[in-house]
Amino acid sequence: MIPVCGLPICVRSRQELCNVSTLGLPLVMVRIVVFNSKAFSMQHVRAPRRWCKRLGSLVLLAAALQAGVAQAKITSLSRLFVLGDSLSDSGNSGVLTGGSFTPPPYVQNRYSNGPVAVEQLWQLFNPGDVTFKPSLSGGTNFAVGGSTSGQENDVGLYSPIFVDLGMASQLTAYAAASPAFDPSTSLFYVSAFPNDVFYFLNSGMSAGTYTGANGTPTTLDDVPVLAAANIRGTVETLIAAGAKHLLVANSPDLSKVPFFLGTPGAPDIARISQDYNTLLATAMAAVASANPQVDIVLYPLDQTINAFIANPASFGFDNVTQACFNNVSVCSDPSRYLFWDAVHPTTRAHGLIAQGYYNSVPGPLPVFGALSALGWSRRLRQRLGATHS
Known part of the structure; x- marks a missing residue:
């Protein structure tokens, strides 16, 4: 159970x-x-x-x-370790490219118009503390834009700098850094899946494999299967390294982001998003059963975004279907938009997501x-x- x-x-x-x-x-x-x-x-x-x-x-x-x-709840947060993609990248992409990626109007090399959810989560625990930084700047946020759950990076299809910078490389970088941490006050955040889909669709190739995965996807339906296995492998590796508190976010329904919304392929994208979330829940249950000393929170990012879309006024949004920045111009008030671009949330939406994370982390x-x-x-x-x- x-x-x-x-x-x-x-x-x-x-x-x-x-x-x-x-x-x-x-x-x-x-x-x-x-x-x-x-x-x-x-x-x-x-x-x-x-x-x-x-x-x-x-x-x-x-x-x-x-x-x-x-399990004892986290009442203070001394370290926040993040493995993820552009939804969590707080500047690693900029360090990799010498500050040229992502360019304005994106803010300070984030894939949004301001701080992302994990940054705002850190601030909820530690107001005013600026020590949470990208790993390539000496911090503990290893997330890189374009990362799949495995080896590959979707941005790597267009820029050689990003080749093979998937979650597997983030885990390798974490192991190489071998950071000291207090397990009772440290949180490990893990989330990736959208780029597995983008990589498969953009290249017609596999989204990569990693510990826990078997084979390579030959159809779109294979992608969520291997992605869930990849995340399981990552979580198991972190637990083996001493992690006691993990926050694993599932995937939004990708058919509802502006990039896919209303396209002929949207029903298939919705289906595999749901498939991934179901498989991820099963995988995390298995990991927890094998590691009863560990606190794993599986956060429903899909339900969060769905709630914003279903009742936007309750969350202060006027537009939940279009991008504020359309690659040409920026909307007049980004705070009223759910999406900053065709895929990524605005920093205000990130803040609401961070509040959801914060509410779930302290524990029972x-x-x-x-x-x-x-x-x-x-x-x-x-x-x-x-x-x-």
């Missing part, structure tokens, strides 16, 4: 989430966060109290079936069997009552 928690239904102060643990093996912490737009929107909509009652009952049932102890409150679960659910309801009175 996969432990499920992070349900953002009952909202505490600062939009914190109700977290449920112990729905499975003792100490196994695969937390599949379920996005709820009402609890997450700018309007701070209060959830019905009946949901909290149901949540308490769920905890009681789980504890009665199988008592467990939750400790639960020690049925009696403790009863007390926990009561304390949670009391806290909610105090917050909303």
Whole structure:
């Protein structure tokens, strides 16, 4: 059974989430966060109290079936290690190209008009701290734009500087750096998949293989299978190196980004996006079962973006289908747009995503069997009552 928690239904102060643990093996912490737009929107909509009652009952049932102890939550963040693609690249692409990539109006070599989600996540934990930097500038953000989940890099099809700069190379760079970290206050963020699709479509070749993957894709349907295996291999390698807290983001529905939206191939892109997310959830459950001492949060980036698109006004967006920057001109107010370009979010959208990450990372409150679960659910309801009175 996969432990499920992070349900953002009952909202505490600062939009914190109700977290449920112990729905499975003792100490196994695969937390599949379920996005709820009402609890997450700018309007701070209060959830019905009946949901909290149901949540308490769920905890009681789980504890009665199988008592467990939750992994200690992260209350402070001393190190944030990032392996990812352009959604997380905070400047490595610029270092690689001497500052010429990405050019203005992109901001400071990011694939957006400002800080990306992982940067803003760091700031939520450490306001004003500027020590979180790209790895090529001496920091711990190893993400590189164009990275696939394996060896290849989609930008490498056009620039030799980026050849083979996929997630596998990021993991190699991390191992070579051998950074010291406190496992109890360090978070490892892992996310990649869109460039696997772009690479396959752009080159007609494989998206590469890495530990945990078998073979190379010959059809589009093979891409999510191998990508999920690649991410599993990366996560397992990080765990073997001492990681105790991991945040793994799934993929947005790529058919809804401006690049694919309304195209003949959009239904296929939607299907493989969903296939990847399903396979990734299965893979992370297997990793957690084999590593019960580790806290793995599987964050639903797809649900987050879908919520923005379904109810844009609640999140302060006017446009969720078009790019603010169309390679010729920039829209008048990027903060009202979900997408900066045909693929990447605006920095404001990144900020909302970062808040979702932050809400899911601190982890569950400790639960020690049925009696403790009863007390926990009561304390949670009391806290909610105090917050909303």
